[in-house]
Amino acid sequence: MEQLKGKLYLMSAFALAGTSVIAARFVTGHLGTFTITATSLLLASLALLPLCRRNLRKAIPLMSVRDWVTLLLQALCGIFLFRMFLLQGLLHTSSGEAGVLTGATPAATTLFAWLLLKEPLSTKSLFGILSTIAGILLLQGILVPGNALTMNHLIGNILVLCAAVSESLFNILSRISSLRIITDRSNPLNPIVQTMLVSAIALLLCLIPSLFEHPVWSLMSLGIIEWLALVWYGIFVTALAFMFWYAGIKRCTAYTAAAFSGMMPLTSLVLSVLLLGEHIGWHQWSGGLLVMLGMLLIGGCQTNMQPTKLLDLSASK
Structure with a gap:
């Protein structure tokens, strides 16, 4: 039952995370990369604080330095670097391709493991890794005869792949943290x-670079559609998706998550x-x-691996 709940949590988390590319498309070009991230994180924090204020006061005094370092690394890889690379990549590539390229995360996670x-x-x-690599090359057009490879498009897709690698590091860090708690x-x-x-730490990381993007003037010039995209990015893509993720990864292995x-x-x-009317060839x-x-x-070859086996593997290192 716990594994079933974990799988449902993970499915919900990744479905919501998949909408991040669409939400980002509505605000990319209107706001700077760090302004988008900082604003969405602020909205997420404001939504979460009333829900966890009491538990937050109890948890913080009990946290060790190692706990804070773990959360810092998760915020750095899972939010700060992931969104920086993704938002920059969307300036040079399509939303459809960017979304598919985030599918390189499982291959990168397996390699890191x-x-x-x-x-x-x-x-x-x-x-599975070779299939992912072939898919990425096909998406880029490298395997298509007569297809002209544009440098701008290539740079955009490389940035999105960097986002996928950052997400993979976040997955590994999250699973190691869960196993350490069990140990x-x-x-x-x-x-x-x-x-x-994690949202608050990532917000602090984004504050200083966002100040160089003239955030106040940019936010004041947004329309209702852009604000709705920011609210979705903050409440659903950040707050709700990460809640589902942390609830799911504690019940499932990293390969199940993949x-x-x-x-x-x-x-x-x-x-x-x-929604965006993009043409997909x-x-x-x-x-x-x-x-x-x-x-x-x-994922299929490892979903039956028990968490205890993974625990033994990590504890032996």
Whole structure:
């Protein structure tokens, strides 16, 4: 039952995360990268604070230096770097391609688990990684005969891939943190409290660079659609999605999370066509299918791995 709940939480988290590309498209070009991130995080924090104020006062005095460092790294990789790369990439590539390219996260997560945690890399996982790479090359047009490769487009897709790598580091950090809590038999942070603290830390990281983007004047010039996109980015993509993520990753393995991360590029691709009216060519659909196949191969071969086995692997390092 707990694993089923965890899977539902993860599915909801990645479905909401998939809308981040669409929400960002409405404000990219109107606001600076760090202004978008800081404003959405401020909105998320304001929504979360009334829900966790009492638990927050109890949790903070009990937190160690290691707990704060873990949250700092999660905020840096999962929010600050991820959104910086994604928002910059959207200036040079389409929302549909950006959404699909975030599907490289499972492949990067598997590679990090193999390189950093020394976890075994199965043949199925290896084929999943190769399928993801082929899909990315097809999306970029490198495997399409006669397709002209534009540097601007390439830079945009590379930036989105950097966002996927940042998200992968966040996944690994989150799972290591969950396993450490089990090993130490300590009380885990409430998902709402954890989301609140990570959002607040990421907000502090964004404040100084956002000041160079003239945020007050830019925000005052926004229309209702842009403000609604910011509210969605803050409340749903940040607050609610991260709450679901922390609730799910405590019940499932990192590889299970990788399997469900397919909801993110799928949601982004479909919404890009339906809401933004973007045209998706055959090579983009084919590349997207290869990326999603890679996610299924990577996640499917490891979803039956028990958390205790992963715990043993990490504790032995």
